[in-house]
Amino acid sequence: MLSLLKRVFTSFGPPVAEKQGDPIRFGVLGAADIASVTTFWSLIAALTPPLALITPAKSHPEVIVQAVAARDRIRAEAFAKKHGIPDVKDTYQDVLDDPNIDAIFIPLPNSLHYEWAVRSIRAGKHVLVEKPAVDNEAEAKLLFNLPELSRPDAPVLLEAFHNRFHPAVQKFLTFINPADVVHVHTDSMVPSWFTSKDDIEFNFKLGGGSMMALGTYNFAMLRMVFVDEPEECLTCSTNVYADGIHDQCDYDFKAQFRFPNGGIGEATTTLRGPLWWKPSEARVTHREVVVPDKTLPASQEKVQTRQVTLHGFMHAVLWHRIDVKDSYLIRNKADSRPVKAWTETSSHKAYTYRDSGGKFASAPGEDWWMSYRYQLEEFVNRVKGSETQYWVSGEDSTKQMRMIDMAYGQSGLGLRPTSSFV
CATH class of the missing domain: 3.40.50.720 (NAD(P)-binding Rossmann-like Domain)
Structure with missing residues (x-):
């Protein structure tokens, strides 16, 4: 504490x-x-x-x-x-x-x-x-x-x-094999008593909507997990203030996307959540894969199914936890009859890149650095012509907006309006 x-x-x-x-x-x-x-x-x-x-x-x-x-x-x-x-x-x-x-x-x-x-x-x-x-x-x-x-x-x-620059997000990704991901659930929220329909987030002309406010964090997490872009927005349901004024701005949404490997990415956000604030969450489920094990007889095989969850992906400096759950099964190859099953779990945190153990392990940082501080470090490095450990490119940002457009198009609310500035 x-x-x-x-x-x-x-x-x-x-x-x-x-x-x-x-x-x-x-x-x-x-x-x-x-x-x-x-x-x-x-x-x-x-x-x-x-x-x-x-x-x-x-x-x-x-x-x-x-x-x-x-x-x-x-x-x-x-x-x-x-x-x-x-x-x-x-x-x-x-x-x-x-x-x-x-x-x-x-x-x-x-x-x-x-x-x-x-x-x-x-x-x-x-x-x-x-x-x-x-x-x-x-x-x-x-x-x-x-x-x-x-x-x-x-x-x-x-x-x-900013949150994409935090070591917790980068460590989370080290536990994931994108090709094997079959489902990702992401959610974020704020309690309803924190919001008012007079907020700019419910002003269509100002680019309002829950997808723009919080959902964009969810969408980015999906893209980072799959290391790919969605092929299609399968569904996108929303709720709005049906008063003729704010009815183009979603105060919550739930969207599902299909990615090229066949996996499904789910994003849900609400600006009218329950009383207590629930930390943002990204939960990744992998497909069953065969794990080589030379100790087993030729008639048996060992398989693994992995689930990785990052709690608190938006403001990880305050609190976060990465849970890894590996479910193992030894079975007969001939009839798939189970021989033995067990589960192994572990939890991890990464407030610095030293903690992350990944490719950025040598990058600078302190445990009190907010994601904004990590972001600023990289911005300065890029301006000064120094090496950057992580970056959000213009192409990445463009693809991010394409995904948001997909969801708004599927929702029926329409895209956020284009600026008249030339």
Whole structure:
């Protein structure tokens, strides 16, 4: 318990690193005010810049949050004062026009991601844009194929899929053989008392919907487990506020996808969950495979069925657990009659890449690093031209939006609207 408290306390209040060399100077577009929080999603909007950038930047020796702008300058000034940001700009464009700013963080509503990511790239800035990076695949194809991104001195563009950078997710994947996966169940939720239908997550024009808010995490986990893209969205059922205003935005959904190996991936999310918050979960079931065993007579065979579950795939620094359950059976080959059956289980955690034991075992990190801190480390590495251990490419982000479009198309709610920005 003491180690957990220490880890979480340090995560939210990390040691301040002395800035070195030529640090990357960030500008932030948007300054949600924690004082005006009334619902869960306004809380998320208020916490996103601090958790996703400002807090991890404190412990990174090569990052400075230099400037912020908001629609309301007074709010931006209060935000800057609270978080020790030196410069306040009148407009988002003023941040982009500042030659001292190297990179832009975009935590705006989903519908504004595309426009301001494009504007930032055209201003020659590196971009860290909150997920989902855009509202649909059409926007993704335009954004991630901008001519500016193919130049030798191209800016770095990253969709901020922070949880994918955490060692827990990477260790989880080491227990999985994608070719043998037959079924994956993923779920995520927030309690109903945390949400209101007046939240931006239920505003269709702003790119709202539970698939965009939480479901996109589920979809990404499915794609990572199968190491492939879904061929088809088989089903997608949703529930909406049927009031004629919010009825294009799902407050929950359940979708099933078929993947090329024949496996089924299931994603379910609700923004109106029960009273207690249930950690996100990804549960992977493998097909039965024959395990070589030279101790057995030629007439018998040993088979294994594996199930791997990651509890807490979204915010693993707070708590997570990886459960591995291997069910074994020895049977006669002739008639499949069972001879012996047993189960072996184990549980694992990985707060650092040293714990992961995988291909990233030598990567830096501390047990108190949030997934956002791991993400920032890689973003800086890419900007500085250093080796990155893990990355979410533009092609990956485009395929992610294709999967979201599949689900919305199957649901009957329709794709999220494309930006009018040219």
